[in-house]
Amino acid sequence: MTLSMLAHAFLAAAIAHERAHTPVPDGLISLTCNEIQHLFTQPVPPARAPTPLVRMATTRPDPGPATTGAEQFPCEDHDLRHGRPGTPGSWQSWLPILGSITMTVLITVWGASPGVGKSTLCTGLSQWLADTGQRVDHFREEEVLTRPQFAAVAEEFTTTGTVALGTLIAATTKFVDAVVARGDDVVIADALMPFVPTLLAMGHGEETIDAFMTDLTAVLARVRSVMVFLDGNAQSALSRAAMREGEQWMDWYVGKLAGYQVSPPVADVASAVQYLLRERAVTLDAARRKDWRLIVIERADELSPDEVLRVAQRRLRPWLKTVTHG
Known part of the structure; x- marks a missing residue:
C-alpha cells in the first residue's frame, strides 16, 4: 500500500x-x-x-504511406528505470x-446496425489521415480472422464456434504490442474492440462483459483509444444493407443471429431489430462505465457518407491534434 x-x-x-x-x-x-x-x-x-x-x-520522421500490414519491426530495448x-x-x-x-491513436468504429456506414467511415478516415502524412493502419472487419495477432482467435472460432475471453484479451495484447512497436500514428479498427456484440452472441451476460471490459481497458492503456459509434434507426439501416448486399442478405443475417445465444432471441426481422437495440445499449453502457473516449454520431443513417465523415473529423480533432497538428 x-x-x-x-x-x-x-x-x-x-x-x-x-x-x-x-x-x-x-x-x-x-x-x-x-x-x-x-x-x-x-x-x-x-x-x-x-x-x-x-x-x-x-523529431518526427518523414511521413510514411498508409499501411494495413501487421509485421512487427524490431526496436531497441531500453528501460527508463535502469x-x-x-x-x-x-x-x-x-x-x-x-x-x-505522441501516443498512437486507436479509433474503433461501431454502429447501431449493419448498413449504418461503419466500413465506409473507416475507409474515409483512413484516407483522410493518410493524406496528411500519417502512418495509418486500417484494420478491416474481416481481418480479425487473418491478422497474425488474432490467429488464436481465428483457430478457436473455426474449431469450436466460440472464443474464450482470455483468448480475446491475449490477442488484443499482442495487437497493441505490434502497434506500439511499429509506431503507427493512427489505427482505424472497423467493428473490433470492445467485442461486445461477440460476447453477447456467445451468451455472456452484462456482469461478465463488465469484467471483460475492465481487462480490455487496461490492455488498451498504451494507446489513446476513441470509440466512434454511428447511431440511427436499426430498421432503416438493415434495409439499406439489404439493398446493398442483395435480396438474400436479410434472410442470411436473421438466420445468423438466430443461431447465436442472443437475448432477446431472433426469429425474424422485427426481433432482429429488438436485439440490435439491446446490443446498442450494452455497447454504449459498457464504454461509458469504463470511461472510454466516446463519440456518438446521431441519426447517421439519415446522413450521406460525406456528412458522416465531416462530423467524425470535426469531433475527432481534440484527440488527433497530436498527429495532425490541429
Missing part, C-alpha cells in the same frame, strides 16, 4: 513539474497521469536515438519532454 501511494505521488509530481516548467505546445494534448505511468513501465529508446516506438513532435540520474535514458532527463511524446 505504501509503495502504491509513493508511486502515485511520484507520477503526480512528475506531471505537475512537466506542466509547470515545460508547458505543452499549442496543438498538443497533455498526457494524463495514467499515460505517464505507462511511459515509465514500457521499454522506450534512449533520448539520443528516437525510434518509431517513442516519437516526439520535435538509467542513472541526469544521463540519457534516465527518468529525470525525460521529464521536460514527456508532454511532447
Whole structure:
C-alpha cells in the first residue's frame, strides 16, 4: 500500500513539474497521469536515438504511406528505470519532454446496425489521415480472422464456434504490442474492440462483459483509444444493407443471429431489430462505465457518407491534434 501511494505521488509530481516548467505546445494534448505511468513501465529508446516506438513532435520522421500490414519491426530495448540520474535514458532527463511524446491513436468504429456506414467511415478516415502524412493502419472487419495477432482467435472460432475471453484479451495484447512497436500514428479498427456484440452472441451476460471490459481497458492503456459509434434507426439501416448486399442478405443475417445465444432471441426481422437495440445499449453502457473516449454520431443513417465523415473529423480533432497538428 505504501509503495502504491509513493508511486502515485511520484507520477503526480512528475506531471505537475512537466506542466509547470515545460508547458505543452499549442496543438498538443497533455498526457494524463495514467499515460505517464505507462511511459515509465514500457521499454522506450534512449533520448539520443528516437525510434518509431517513442516519437516526439520535435523529431518526427518523414511521413510514411498508409499501411494495413501487421509485421512487427524490431526496436531497441531500453528501460527508463535502469538509467542513472541526469544521463540519457534516465527518468529525470525525460521529464521536460514527456508532454511532447505522441501516443498512437486507436479509433474503433461501431454502429447501431449493419448498413449504418461503419466500413465506409473507416475507409474515409483512413484516407483522410493518410493524406496528411500519417502512418495509418486500417484494420478491416474481416481481418480479425487473418491478422497474425488474432490467429488464436481465428483457430478457436473455426474449431469450436466460440472464443474464450482470455483468448480475446491475449490477442488484443499482442495487437497493441505490434502497434506500439511499429509506431503507427493512427489505427482505424472497423467493428473490433470492445467485442461486445461477440460476447453477447456467445451468451455472456452484462456482469461478465463488465469484467471483460475492465481487462480490455487496461490492455488498451498504451494507446489513446476513441470509440466512434454511428447511431440511427436499426430498421432503416438493415434495409439499406439489404439493398446493398442483395435480396438474400436479410434472410442470411436473421438466420445468423438466430443461431447465436442472443437475448432477446431472433426469429425474424422485427426481433432482429429488438436485439440490435439491446446490443446498442450494452455497447454504449459498457464504454461509458469504463470511461472510454466516446463519440456518438446521431441519426447517421439519415446522413450521406460525406456528412458522416465531416462530423467524425470535426469531433475527432481534440484527440488527433497530436498527429495532425490541429
